[in-house]
Amino acid sequence: MFFMADINVRDLYRKEWINCYSTEEFENEYTYTGNDLGVTFSGEEIYVKCWSPYADAVSVRVFLTGDVKTDTKIQDTIAMTKGEKGVWSAALSREIFENQYYDYEVRFGKNIVTACDPYAKAVGVNGNRAMFLDLSVTNPDGWDEDRNPNQDMPWTDMLIYELHTRDFSADESSGIKNKGKFLGLVETGTEYTQGEITVKTGLDHLKELGVTHLHLLPFCDYGSLDEALEYDKELYNWGYDPLNYNVPEGTYSTDPFHGEVRVRELKETIQKLHNNGISVVMDVVYNHTYNEEYCYNKLVPAYFHRISEDMVNSDGSACGNDTATERNMVSKFIADSVEYWAREYHIDGFRFDLMGLIDVNTMNEIRRRLDNVRPNIIIYGEGWKLDTGITKDVDLATQANTCKMDRVAMFSDNIRDAIKGSVFKEDEKGYISGEIKDVEELKLAVMGAPEWAQTPAQVVNYTSCHDNYTLFDKIALCNPDISFEERVKQNKLAIGIVMLSQGIAFMHAGEEILRTKVDSNGEYVSDSVRSCDCVNAIKWSDLVKPEYMDVYQYYIGLVKLRKDTELLRFPCPKCVKSAVSFYETDDVHVICYKIEKEGKSVIVAFNGDDISHEIQIKEGLDGYQYYVAEGKASATPLKSVASGTSSLSICAKEIIVLKK
Numbered sequence: 144m145f146f147m148a149d150i151n152v153r154d155l156y157r158k159e160w161i162n163c164y165s166t167e168e169f170e171n172e173y174t175y176t177g178n179d180l181g182v183t184f185s186g187e188e189i190y191v192k193c194w195s196p197y198a199d200a201v202s203v204r205v206f207l208t209g210d211v212k213t214d215t216k217i218q219d220t221i222a223m224t225k226g227e228k229g230v231w232s233a234a235l236s237r238e239i240f241e242n243q244y245y246d247y248e249v250r251f252g253k254n255i256v257t258a259c260d261p262y263a264k265a266v267g268v269n270g271n272r273a274m275f276l277d278l279s280v281t282n283p284d285g286w287d288e289d290r291n292p293n294q295d296m297p298w299t300d301m302l303i304y305e306l307h308t309r310d311f312s313a314d315e316s317s318g319i320k321n322k323g324k325f326l327g328l329v330e331t332g333t334e335y336t337q338g339e340i341t342v343k344t345g346l347d348h349l350k351e352l353g354v355t356h357l358h359l360l361p362f363c364d365y366g367s368l369d370e371a372l373e374y375d376k377e378l379y380n381w382g383y384d385p386l387n388y389n390v391p392e393g394t395y396s397t398d399p400f401h402g403e404v405r406v407r408e409l410k411e412t413i414q415k416l417h418n419n420g421i422s423v424v425m426d427v428v429y430n431h432t433y434n435e436e437y438c439y440n441k442l443v444p445a446y447f448h449r450i451s452e453d454m455v456n457s458d459g460s461a462c463g464n465d466t467a468t469e470r471n472m473v474s475k476f477i478a479d480s481v482e483y484w485a486r487e488y489h490i491d492g493f494r495f496d497l498m499g500l501i502d503v504n505t506m507n508e509i510r511r512r513l514d515n516v517r518p519n520i521i522i523y524g525e526g527w528k529l530d531t532g533i534t535k536d537v538d539l540a541t542q543a544n545t546c547k548m549d550r551v552a553m554f555s556d557n558i559r560d561a562i563k564g565s566v567f568k569e570d571e572k573g574y575i576s577g578e579i580k581d582v583e584e585l586k587l588a589v590m591g592a593p594e595w596a597q598t599p600a601q602v603v604n605y606t607s608c609h610d611n612y613t614l615f616d617k618i619a620l621c622n623p624d625i626s627f628e629e630r631v632k633q634n635k636l637a638i639g640i641v642m643l644s645q646g647i648a649f650m651h652a653g654e655e656i657l658r659t660k661v662d663s664n665g666e667y668v669s670d671s672v673r674s675c676d677c678v679n680a681i682k683w684s685d686l687v688k689p690e691y692m693d694v695y696q697y698y699i700g701l702v703k704l705r706k707d708t709e710l711l712r713f714p715c716p717k718c719v720k721s722a723v724s725f726y727e728t729d730d731v732h733v734i735c736y737k738i739e740k741e742g743k744s745v746i747v748a749f750n751g752d753d754i755s756h757e758i759q760i761k762e763g764l765d766g767y768q769y770y771v772a773e774g775k776a777s778a779t780p781l782k783s784v785a786s787g788t789s790s791l792s793i794c795a796k797e798i799i800v801l802k803k
């Protein structure tokens with residue numbers, strides 16, 4: 144008699160519940176600390192548990208498949224029993240139910256809703272039903288021996304490459320078979336040939352470039368693409384719309400219908416990356432959910448989001464809702480989820496989307512949990528200060544609060560905007576385009592010391608990422624009248640500043656081959672979140688053109704130089720301060736500094752101007768050799784400085800690096 148069509152989650156919201164969720168009374172009564180929410184296998188039983196303190200009844204409904212469209216027959220309905228702290232549980236026979244699918248039917252008064260399990264670890268197509276899957280069957284051979292290849296690497300040694308899974312392989316010129324799939328990230332021997340020239344693509348390209356960490360845009364199950372459809376070049380999404388936080392996205396697997404396939408394929412992919420010396424960073428989006436109909440909101444109405452007494456969702460994320468991370472059971476859910484990815488999938492780092500919406504206590508709990516899994520898992524995020532309706536008096540994980548968190552790094556918009564101009568004003572120029580207003584900011588940035596940071600290991604230096612325009616397009620937009628060659632020089636200057644700065648080095652995939660995002664009207668695309676493959680895919684065929692190959696070689700040279708030069712990668716602020724000194728230059732466009740320690744020294748010079756300049760080096764340059772000059776970068780010396788020289792001549796938009 145309770146069976147009704149699914150209702151809108153809003154119909155379940157009660158003002159009196161919303162008003163008490165963040166009170167001490169509620170949290171004392173209902174905070175559950177067990178680690179067994181969701182499904183656990185034990186002997187012949189499958190245990191199912193969910194947290195739903197205000198429900199009047201909860202049942203598990205079982206189905207043969209995970210597809211709600213084609214399979215509506217309920218095989219079984221098992222009533223759950225309410226226990227302590229608002230947790231409902233049931234025990235099911237493993238023999239009968241293993242590998243079948245389930246959801247929860249939850250009753251509040253006369254309202255009934257169905258919900259996926261927020262703790263689901265495997266789901267059917269489109270993530271509506273969870274699966275009773277014993278995860279050990281998804282482990283590839285050798286999984287127990289799988290390790291982070293850069294486990295002991297100091298954070299300031301890391302070189303992070305930010306990529307969308309699909310962009311890597313979608314273009315025909317990738318030569319990759321598993322287009323748009325996890326497995327496409329790890330095909331080897333792929334290349335593109337035109338005439339006499341052959342270039343490496345895919346994983347071989349990544350290895351050639353020399354990055355240490357592959358940061359993948361969100362790959363937990365997201366909501367905006369229909370997984371049941373055939374691969375469609377027009378249907379694309381970045382994936383910042385999480386649906387099931389503990390499950391891989393189905394469109395990246397070769398079979399989204401069978402819950403175990405995506406789990407196994409992602410593990411295989413991570414294992415192969417590890418075997419090729421590359422660590423994996425996961426972009427995680429706990430600050431908001433795909434929409435309000437999020438499954439946890441059906442189990443505990445309106446609990447998961449920051450919502451006002453008038454039932455208006457806080458929207459600091461600009462995605463329609465903000466997660467109430469400060470509530471105990473949300474905080475626990477996030478920490479459980481991050482820990483799960485680190486343990487089950489061997490993830491080596493986490494990038495927190497809009498981390499400034501997450502509270503400091505939750506970030507510190509995540510840090511503590513990850514330290515218990517493995518040492519040295521990197522955490523970084525967007526510490527932007529955003530307006531959000533926080534429900535408790537707690538601090539948020541913004542740049543200003545870096546001092547309240549241990550080993551949580553943040554993106555430096557200071558260096559990003561100083562280099563190329565504000566990302567919010569498309570024609571605003573930065574240092575590389577001759578603008579001098581942020582030169583002092585840039586000097587702090589190259590020392591890994593924007594005002595909010597205590598140490599360079601907290602600072603992620605970058606000039607572009609998936610957001611906004613690509614670096615090369617931004618340069619074009621604010622310099623419409625200059626030639627391609629001149630734009631290339633600015634692009635090289637931009638990445639040079641990032642690679643030579645103290646801190647963590649980060650780059651956007653394709654930056655090294657002048658990535659551009661242009662739509663069918665010839666317009667540059669900012670925020671290509673829903674653009675087609677033709678806009679987003681990396682065009683490997685560009686690499687055969689000499690001017691693109693030249694830029695790529697410059698990136699490779701800088702990466703090698705950074706790896707070879709300890710003085711560019713100090714882990715602590717004291718080392719930077721005692722080693723770095725700036726030279727006076729006769730023009731504000733010219734920045735020049737020396738890094739010196741224990742008899743070794745490096746001199747770095749940037750010229751953002753359109754004309755050449757001379758830099759006086761009083762103590763002389765005897766014994767120095769050039770590693771970056773005249774548009775080339777190398778880990779081995781390009782040439783020696785003539786003896787008796789005490790000045791450096793630096794051309795327009797040029798970088799010079801000397802080492803002794």
Ligand code: CA
Pocket residue numbers: 269270364365366367368370386392393394
């Ligand atoms: Ca999905």
